[in-house]
Amino acid sequence: MRAYLLKRLLLMIPTLVGITLVTYGIVRLAPGDPIEAMIRSQTGDINPKVMKENSDRIRQRLGLIEYHYLRDAVDRAWGAEEVQGRGTRVLRGAAVAVDKFYGIFLGYGRWIGHLARGDFGESIKYRTSSGSRNPLHLIVERIPVTATLNVISEIFIFFIAIPVGLAAAQYKGKWVDWGSSFVLLGLWSIPVILAGTVLLGFLGKGGMGWSLFPVAGLHAPDYEKYGFGRYFADLLWHSALPVVCLTYGGLAYLAKLGRASLLENLRADYVRTARAKGLPERRVVYHHALRNSLLPMITTMVLTLPGLIGGSIVVETIFSLPGMGLLYIGAARAYDLSVLMAETLIYGFLVLLFLIIGDILYAWADPRIRYE
Amino acid sequence: MAGGLPTFTPDQMGGTLRRNFNAEPQTLNPLCTKDVYGGMVNDYIFESLIERDFDTLEWQGLLADKWEVSPDGKIITFHLDPRAKFSDGRPVTADDVLFTYETMMNPGVDCRAAASYFEDCQKCEKVDERTIRFVWKKTYFKSLETSNLGVLPKHVYQFKDPNEFNKISDRLVGSGPYRFQQWKTGQQIVLVRNPNYWRRQPAFDRVTFRFILEDQAAVQALRAGELDEVAVPPEWWAKLQKEPGFREKFQMLRYRAPGGGYRYIAWNNARPLFADKRVRRAMTQLIWREQLMKYMRYGIGTVISGPFWTKSAQYDQGVKPWPYDRAAALRLLKEAGWEDRDGDGWLENAEGKRFEFEFSSVAASQEVRDMARIMSEEFRRAGIQMHVRAYEWSVFVTKLDNRDYDAIMLGWGGGGVEEDPYQIWHSSEIADRGSNHVGFKNAEADRLIEEARMTLDEKRRNDLYHRFHRLLHEEQPYTFMWQGESLIVLSPRIKGVQVHPLGLDWREWWIGKAAAEREEGVP
Numbered sequence: 001m002r003a004y005l006l007k008r009l010l011l012m013i014p015t016l017v018g019i020t021l022v023t024y025g026i027v028r029l030a031p032g033d034p035i036e037a038m039i040r041s042q043t044g045d046i047n048p049k050v051m052k053e054n055s056d057r058i059r060q061r062l063g064l065i066e067y068h069y070l071r072d073a074v075d076r077a078w079g080a081e082e083v084q085g086r087g088t089r090v091l092r093g094a095a096v097a098v099d100k101f102y103g104i105f106l107g108y109g110r111w112i113g114h115l116a117r118g119d120f121g122e123s124i125k126y127r128t129s130s131g132s133r134n135p136l137h138l139i140v141e142r143i144p145v146t147a148t149l150n151v152i153s154e155i156f157i158f159f160i161a162i163p164v165g166l167a168a169a170q171y172k173g174k175w176v177d178w179g180s181s182f183v184l185l186g187l188w189s190i191p192v193i194l195a196g197t198v199l200l201g202f203l204g205k206g207g208m209g210w211s212l213f214p215v216a217g218l219h220a221p222d223y224e225k226y227g228f229g230r231y232f233a234d235l236l237w238h239s240a241l242p243v244v245c246l247t248y249g250g251l252a253y254l255a256k257l258g259r260a261s262l263l264e265n266l267r268a269d270y271v272r273t274a275r276a277k278g279l280p281e282r283r284v285v286y287h288h289a290l291r292n293s294l295l296p297m298i299t300t301m302v303l304t305l306p307g308l309i310g311g312s313i314v315v316e317t318i319f320s321l322p323g324m325g326l327l328y329i330g331a332a333r334a335y336d337l338s339v340l341m342a343e344t345l346i347y348g349f350l351v352l353l354f355l356i357i358g359d360i361l362y363a364w365a366d367p368r369i370r371y372e
Numbered sequence: 373m374a375g376g377l378p379t380f381t382p383d384q385m386g387g388t389l390r391r392n393f394n395a396e397p398q399t400l401n402p403l404c405t406k407d408v409y410g411g412m413v414n415d416y417i418f419e420s421l422i423e424r425d426f427d428t429l430e431w432q433g434l435l436a437d438k439w440e441v442s443p444d445g446k447i448i449t450f451h452l453d454p455r456a457k458f459s460d461g462r463p464v465t466a467d468d469v470l471f472t473y474e475t476m477m478n479p480g481v482d483c484r485a486a487a488s489y490f491e492d493c494q495k496c497e498k499v500d501e502r503t504i505r506f507v508w509k510k511t512y513f514k515s516l517e518t519s520n521l522g523v524l525p526k527h528v529y530q531f532k533d534p535n536e537f538n539k540i541s542d543r544l545v546g547s548g549p550y551r552f553q554q555w556k557t558g559q560q561i562v563l564v565r566n567p568n569y570w571r572r573q574p575a576f577d578r579v580t581f582r583f584i585l586e587d588q589a590a591v592q593a594l595r596a597g598e599l600d601e602v603a604v605p606p607e608w609w610a611k612l613q614k615e616p617g618f619r620e621k622f623q624m625l626r627y628r629a630p631g632g633g634y635r636y637i638a639w640n641n642a643r644p645l646f647a648d649k650r651v652r653r654a655m656t657q658l659i660w661r662e663q664l665m666k667y668m669r670y671g672i673g674t675v676i677s678g679p680f681w682t683k684s685a686q687y688d689q690g691v692k693p694w695p696y697d698r699a700a701a702l703r704l705l706k707e708a709g710w711e712d713r714d715g716d717g718w719l720e721n722a723e724g725k726r727f728e729f730e731f732s733s734v735a736a737s738q739e740v741r742d743m744a745r746i747m748s749e750e751f752r753r754a755g756i757q758m759h760v761r762a763y764e765w766s767v768f769v770t771k772l773d774n775r776d777y778d779a780i781m782l783g784w785g786g787g788g789v790e791e792d793p794y795q796i797w798h799s800s801e802i803a804d805r806g807s808n809h810v811g812f813k814n815a816e817a818d819r820l821i822e823e824a825r826m827t828l829d830e831k832r833r834n835d836l837y838h839r840f841h842r843l844l845h846e847e848q849p850y851t852f853m854w855q856g857e858s859l860i861v862l863s864p865r866i867k868g869v870q871v872h873p874l875g876l877d878w879r880e881w882w883i884g885k886a887a888a889e890r891e892e893g894v895p
Contacts, residue, residue, distance in 0.1 A: 032766030206595030322558020
């Protein structure tokens with residue numbers, strides 16, 4: 001088991017390298033010139049000399065240097081692009097591609113080098129409340145927002161979906177079964193953007209219905225003055241609508257899983273034996289079958305844990321929540337490479353880690369499974 | 373301006389002005405903000421040497437109480453008001469102005485865009501403690517406006533390494549009426565009254581900027597009394613106009629201030645298809661701008677015939693936009709050699725080539741894509757095939773730089789009370805990826821632009837601009853679509869609101885002591 005674990009942990013390293021390299025490559029290969037597009041959208045159209053100066057500076061700072069060794073060599077050998085024949089042009093195209101990949105690998109190598117020294121780089125778009133532009137600090141500041149919402153919603157999902165799923169299995173084919181299935185699948189098919197807007201309009205303050213919940217943010221503007229009790233109540237009050245948005249769609253999956261899992265166990269031999277022994281039905285279901293059917297659900301839940309820090313872009317936008325989703329999409333739009341890479345690395349690491357934990361839990365819960 | 377602003381009674385003082393940004397600023401650097409939001413915050417904290425009167429648009433003193441422009445316009449001297457001081461009590465001196473200039477011009481400071489306006493500035497020099505002089509190499513009517521810097525205190529911002537300065541993202545100290553207090557990520561920015569302010573105090577104790585990203589949420593926050601001011605898009609404006617009782621309760625302000633920019637369609641003049649001005653005019657006359665504006669923008673905006681701010685003296689009111697007229701357009705096209713020769717419903721030229729072109733749009737803009745659909749239908753009925761293609765912004769910009777397009781729809785932002793069309797229309801700006809991406813090349817236009825730049829007399833200069841405006845109207849390198857309007861909804865508790873030609877001046881506003889005491893959730 002220990003050898004297996006070690007092997008799995010070591011395997012994480014090449015996997016992470018792969019994940020980050022692909023991400024880095026995709027960002028670098030994005031068509032057009034993202035740096036100039038970014039400068040232009042920030043400062044309006046500016047004079048080309050200034051543009052060049054600015055974009056060179058940013059490229060330099062981000063380590064996004066382009067190389068033209070091979071291309072220039074081709075041009076030197078066969079003259080400028082305009083006078084080259086078709087064959088040379090193909091060769092030139094290949095040279096440009098090789099140069100591009102060379103630049104990507106070099107840039108990636110530089111990123112790894114900085115990372116090894118604990119340097120995640122600097123965000124060009126975001127800063128923390130204390131003014132830091134370190135991507136790690138940015139992520140740490142935003143994780144609580146996303147995690148708070150996701151943890152609350154995950155608890156709701158767990159305590160609603162599992163009882164419903166089990167009840168559906170127990171009364172298979174009865175109205176509880178098809179009724180719950182109808183409702184949950186119905187909820188699952190409502191787009192979050194619609195649900196969020198409707199909730200905001202009908203339950204949010206200043207809306208068309210009842211002015212019950214705040215419309216933006218996770219705290220009141222003066223929350224820093226609150227004591228713990230009031231702070232917590234304020235937090236719950238602010239998270240109500242976003243949590244509903246994050247919860248309703250996730251119910252169906254877990255409920256269906258619970259139903260299938262319990263049904264499978266109810267058909268198993270050991271349950272028939274228990275019934276044959278004359279145990280009361282309650283005891284058969286809740287003591288014997290239920291325990292075994294919870295196992296796959298727990299491992300499923302574990303695998304969703306890294307998702308807790310992956311924010312929902314839609315929910316965060318509708319309710320103006322400064323979470324991980326907005327950070328990721330904002331960084332992607334602004335070509336904020338250091339933030340994108342830090343997020344990819346951390347998220348990738350957590351997913352891999354929880355995959356291992358999930359497998360271990362599985363083995364621990366089910367004695368039939370052994371890892372060598 | 374000291375004369376224009378009200379003096380508040382003690383009962384009118386106090387409270388918080390609660391504004392909203394629909395995105396968080398990237399940085400609050402005193403000199404080099406990267407978006408409009410940073411600039412809006414800076415307006416409360418820093419002051420410039422002079423400013424424009426909100427009604428007459430004339431220059432009047434701010435940090436400088438007197439200024440002189442030499443007859444050739446090359447030497448501009450500012451005399452600082454002896455009362456002017458920063459929020460820490462230190463006086464505003466010529467050294468501070470010089471420091472601001474030198475910081476901006478420092479090649480290591482991330483401020484190259486602003487610095488580029490000073491390319492023709494020979495020097496900025498300190499004459500004495502309270503006098504500063506800008507010397508320009510050329511006579512240029514905008515030199516006074518360009519020399520008008522927002523002044524930073526040298527003793528606060530002095531640096532050795534320019535990167536130190538670039539990294540400032542929330543240290544704001546100026547001579548303005550407010551001081552920076554806090555910027556909480558995802559929450560808000562808080563400014564508080566500068567008790568040492570050297571001029572008349574404004575009414576509010578605090579100014580806050582929340583970051584509510586969704587228009588609907590922002591409008592609801594305004595309705596719930598959590599915000600005092602919300603800028604809304606046209607569809608929300610139309611919706612709120614129709615809502616019973618809303619117009620009576622809230623202050624809905626709609627005005628056309630400078631800086632709003634305009635929208636246009638550029639017909640690549642370098643492409644053979646659009647090289648003929650008759651074809652370009654025909655394209656304009658096939659676009660029913662009034663109708664598009666009515667349906668796509670809820671009728672908010674003004675259809676224009678040229679690039680200047682419609683309320684400025686530069687804009688020639690006598691030049692009316694070409695009307696929508698398919699018959700006239702078809703006539704023009706026929707003159708230019710385009711007609712349906714084989715009866716297939718499409719126009720062809722003498723060589724039998726069909727009239728078709730690509731209309732490139734930015735993928736993210738739903739509005740442009742919708743308009744493109746409507747326009748392509750209109751063109752189809754005239755026998756012109758328009759292929760609509762959407763590109764990512766970064767690809768789009770590259771196409772623009774390489775002049776690799778037939779037609780595009782875009783908007784120019786900004787623009788001031790007075791504009792210099794040089795950057796967009798002069799033929800020297802075609803090369804090197806300059807802003808004349810449409811490839812407009814006209815000797816007469818070049819001459820008018822050059823002459824106007826050096827003409828200090830306003831009347832004569834505007835005559836030149838009127839001629840330039842007419843010329844553009846004839847040539848139609850762009851189809852000028854429309855200028856937008858600012859749409860602002862204010863809470864009923866804000867008093868003293870007036871709409872000026874220059875827009876809204878928050879310094880006139882107040883809520884009063886009674887309303888201030890009812891405020892909740894003050895940070």
